[in-house]
Amino acid sequence: MSNHSPLQFKNRLYYALVAAGGLIVLIGLYAAHMMEQHGHIITGMNNQIVWGAPHVFAIFLIIAASGVLNVSSIGSVFNKPAYKARAPLAGLLSIAMLAGGLTVLMLDLGRPERIIVAATNYNITSVFAWNILLYSGMFAAVVVYLWTMMEQRMKTWSKPAGFLVFIWRFILTTGTGVIFSFLVARQAFGTAILPPMFIVISFAWGMAVFHIVQSSIYTWNNKNLDEYVQKRMRNLMGLFVIAALYFVATYHLTNIYFAKQTEFERFILVSGGVYPLLFWAGYVLVGNLLPLLLIFHPSFGKTGSVIVASMLIILGGFSLLYVLIIGGQAFPLSIFPGFETSSSFGDGAIGLYQPSIPEIMLGLGGVGISFLITAIGIRVLDFVPREIPKSP
Amino acid sequence: MSDINVQRRQFLKTSVGAAAVAIAPGILLFDMAHGKTEAVTSKVRWGMLIDTANCADGCNDCVNACNKENGLSGGLSQTDSQWIRKVDLKDMRTGRELSLPMMCQHCENPPCVDVCPTGASFGRADGIVLVDKHLCIGCRYCMMACPYKARSFVHEPLHDQKADVPRGKGTVESCTMCVHRVDKGQQPACAEACPNKSILFGNLNDPDSEISKKIRTIASVQIRADLGLNTGIRYQGL
Numbered sequence: 158m159s160n161h162s163p164l165q166f167k168n169r170l171y172y173a174l175v176a177a178g179g180l181i182v183l184i185g186l187y188a189a190h191m192m193e194q195h196g197h198i199i200t201g202m203n204n205q206i207v208w209g210a211p212h213v214f215a216i217f218l219i220i221a222a223s224g225v226l227n228v229s230s231i232g233s234v235f236n237k238p239a240y241k242a243r244a245p246l247a248g249l250l251s252i253a254m255l256a257g258g259l260t261v262l263m264l265d266l267g268r269p270e271r272i273i274v275a276a277t278n279y280n281i282t283s284v285f286a287w288n289i290l291l292y293s294g295m296f297a298a299v300v301v302y303l304w305t306m307m308e309q310r311m312k313t314w315s316k317p318a319g320f321l322v323f324i325w326r327f328i329l330t331t332g333t334g335v336i337f338s339f340l341v342a343r344q345a346f347g348t349a350i351l352p353p354m355f356i357v358i359s360f361a362w363g364m365a366v367f368h369i370v371q372s373s374i375y376t377w378n379n380k381n382l383d384e385y386v387q388k389r390m391r392n393l394m395g396l397f398v399i400a401a402l403y404f405v406a407t408y409h410l411t412n413i414y415f416a417k418q419t420e421f422e423r424f425i426l427v428s429g430g431v432y433p434l435l436f437w438a439g440y441v442l443v444g445n446l447l448p449l450l451l452i453f454h455p456s457f458g459k460t461g462s463v464i465v466a467s468m469l470i471i472l473g474g475f476s477l478l479y480v481l482i483i484g485g486q487a488f489p490l491s492i493f494p495g496f497e498t499s500s501s502f503g504d505g506a507i508g509l510y511q512p513s514i515p516e517i518m519l520g521l522g523g524v525g526i527s528f529l530i531t532a533i534g535i536r537v538l539d540f541v542p543r544e545i546p547k548s549p
Numbered sequence: 550m551s552d553i554n555v556q557r558r559q560f561l562k563t564s565v566g567a568a569a570v571a572i573a574p575g576i577l578l579f580d581m582a583h584g585k586t587e588a589v590t591s592k593v594r595w596g597m598l599i600d601t602a603n604c605a606d607g608c609n610d611c612v613n614a615c616n617k618e619n620g621l622s623g624g625l626s627q628t629d630s631q632w633i634r635k636v637d638l639k640d641m642r643t644g645r646e647l648s649l650p651m652m653c654q655h656c657e658n659p660p661c662v663d664v665c666p667t668g669a670s671f672g673r674a675d676g677i678v679l680v681d682k683h684l685c686i687g688c689r690y691c692m693m694a695c696p697y698k699a700r701s702f703v704h705e706p707l708h709d710q711k712a713d714v715p716r717g718k719g720t721v722e723s724c725t726m727c728v729h730r731v732d733k734g735q736q737p738a739c740a741e742a743c744p745n746k747s748i749l750f751g752n753l754n755d756p757d758s759e760i761s762k763k764i765r766t767i768a769s770v771q772i773r774a775d776l777g778l779n780t781g782i783r784y785q786g787l
Contacts, residue, residue: 196703196704197704198704203627203628204628204629205627205698207692266688267689267721268687268717269687274684275667278668283666285690342694343693486693490696493636493638496638496641498637498639499637501635
C-alpha cells in the first residue's frame with residue numbers, strides 16, 4: 158500500500174491542477190461575458206488606447222506558440238536527435254498557446270458573436286484577414302505534423318510536415334509583426350523591423366516556455382534531464398535572448414536617430430512613467446540581464462537557474478509587449494506636425510490606461526486554456542520526451 | 550346562376566380585397582426602406598473645405614449640431630464617441646494660434662478600409678467612408694490605422710438612437726459626412742450649423758461647384774498630405 162500512496166497523491170495533485178486551470182478558464186470566460194454584457198466600458202481601454210491587456214496576453218501567447226516550434230524544427234529540419242525527441246511536446250505547446258491566444262483575441266472583440274463574419278466576409282487587403290488563414294493553417298499544419306510523428310506508418314512524412322511547419326511559422330510570426338508594421342501613422346509602429354524582431358523574440362519566449370514545461374514534466378516523473386541536452390538547450394535560449402535584445406536595441410536606436418521620432422523615444426525610454434520603468438526594469442533587467450547571468454555565469458546554469466531564467470524571460474516578454482503595444486498607443490498621434498495641439502478627444506495628450514480586472518482575467522483565461530490543453534494532452538498522449546542515449 | 554356560384558364569386562372578391570389590403574402597406578414600406586434606387590456614382594466626390602481663419606475659437610456649433618443630428622451623447626469622457634471635435638493649435642515656432650474642426654477626412658485611400666478584416670469599413674463611390682454596422686466585429690484595427698484619430702468605439706449599450714443613423718455597442722463609428730442628409734440633397738449638419746460659413750460642402754469632381762472653384766483659387770492643404778491618402782476634407786489657412 159505504501160508504494161501506492163505517492164502515486165495516489167500525484168494523481169490527486171494532477172486533478173487539483175487541472176481543476177485550478179479549469180477555474181481560471183471559467184473566470185476568464187465570465188470576464189468575457191461581462192465585457193459583452195456591459196461593453197468595453199468595464200475595461201481600461203478607451204478611444205485612445207484601443208488595444209490593451211488582452212492583446213498583450215494574446216500576442217505573447219501567439220508569438221510564443223510560433224517560437225516553441227523552434228525545438229521541433231531543429232529536430233526535423235536540422236536533424237538534431239536531442240531536439241527530435243522533444244518535437245511532439247513542442248507541437249502540443251504550440252497548439253495550446255495558439256488556442257489560448259486566439260481565444261483571448263476573439264473574446265475581446267466588440268462583437269465576438271459575429272466572429273463568423275470574419276470568415277464569410279473576407280477583405281484581402283487586411284493583414285488581420287490574412288492572419289485568420291495563417292492561424293487556422295498553423296493549427297492544421299501542426300496537427301498533421303504531430304500525426305506524422307506519432308503514427309508509425311506516417312513517420313516518413315514527418316520531415317516534410319516538419320518543413321511545412323517550419324516555413325509556416327515564419328510566415329505566421331511575420332504576419333503578427335506586420336499587424337503593427339502596416340500602421341502608417343503611429344510612431345511606435347510602421348517599421349519593417351517589427352516582423353523579423355517578432356520572429357527572433359519568438360525563439361527566446363518559445364524556448365523559455367518549453368524549458369519550464371519540460372522541467373516540470375521531468376520533475377513530475379522523477380526523471381533527470383540529460384546534462385548535455387540541458388546545456389545545449391540552455392545556451393541556445395541565451396543566444397536567442399541576446400539576438401532579441403539586439404533587434405529591440407536596433408529598433409530604438411534607429412528611432413532616436415530620426416529627429417521626428419526622438420520625442421516618441423524620449424517618452425518610451427525616459428519620461429513616460431510606467432513605460433520606461435517597464436522597459437528598463439521589466440524588459441532589459443528582468444527579461445535580459447538577469448536571465449543571461451543565470452544562463453551563462455559558471456556558478457549558475459543548473460536546472461533551477463534555467464527555470465528561473467525562463468520565468469524572467471517570460472516576465473520580460475510581457476513587459477516588452479506592454480511597452481510596445483500600449484505605450485505605442487499612449488503617445489499621441491502626430492496629426493499636425495509642428496503644432497502643439499489640444500482638444501476634448503485627447504489630441505496632443507498622453508493616453509491614459511489602467512488595465513481593469515475583467516480584461517486581466519480574460520488574458521489569464523487564455524493562459525489557463527493553454528495550460529489545460531498541455532496538461533490534458535501530456536496525460537492522454539505520448540508527449541513526454543524520450544531520451545535518445547548519447548546524443549551527438 | 551346558382552347560389553353556390555354567387556357565393557364563390559363573393560368569396561373570391563373578398564379574398565382579393567383582403568389580400569390587397571394586407572400586401573399594400575408592405576409594398577409601400579419596402580419602397581420606403583429601399584429609398585433611392587439609383588446607385589451612388591464616382592462622378593461625384595463629396596468633400597469639404599474648412600476655412601480655419603473664420604473658425605471661431607471656443608465655438609462648438611458644428612460639434613453640437615453633429616451630436617444632435619446623429620444622436621451622440623455629447624459626453625467628453627475617453628470612452629464617449631466624438632465624430633467631430635474642435636482642435637486648438639499653436640505653432641511651436643511662431644506662436645500662431647488657430648482652432649479647427651477635425652473629423653473623418655474621407656480619404657480616397659483610407660487606411661481603415663485597407664486593414665478592416667471583414668470589409669465593414671468601406672468607401673462609397675462618392676468618396677464617403679463608412680462603417681457597415683452589421684459587418685463590424687469590433688476589432689478596432691481601423692482605429693489603430695487611422696492617422697486622424699477620427700474613429701470612436703461604442704463602449705456602452707446605446708438607447709434612443711436616430712432612425713437614420715444606425716449605431717451599435719461593440720462596433721466602431723465615425724463621421725458619415727451625414728450621408729443620410731447628403732443622399733437627400735441636403736448638407737451635412739456641421740456645415741449647415743457653422744455660424745461663419747467656415748465649412749463649405751460640395752462635389753470636388755464637378756469643376757463648376759463652389760468648392761472646386763474655391764480650391765482652384767485659394768491655397769488649401771490636406772492634413773498629413775505626406776501620407777498620400779488624398780483626403781476629401783481640405784483646410785484653408787492652416
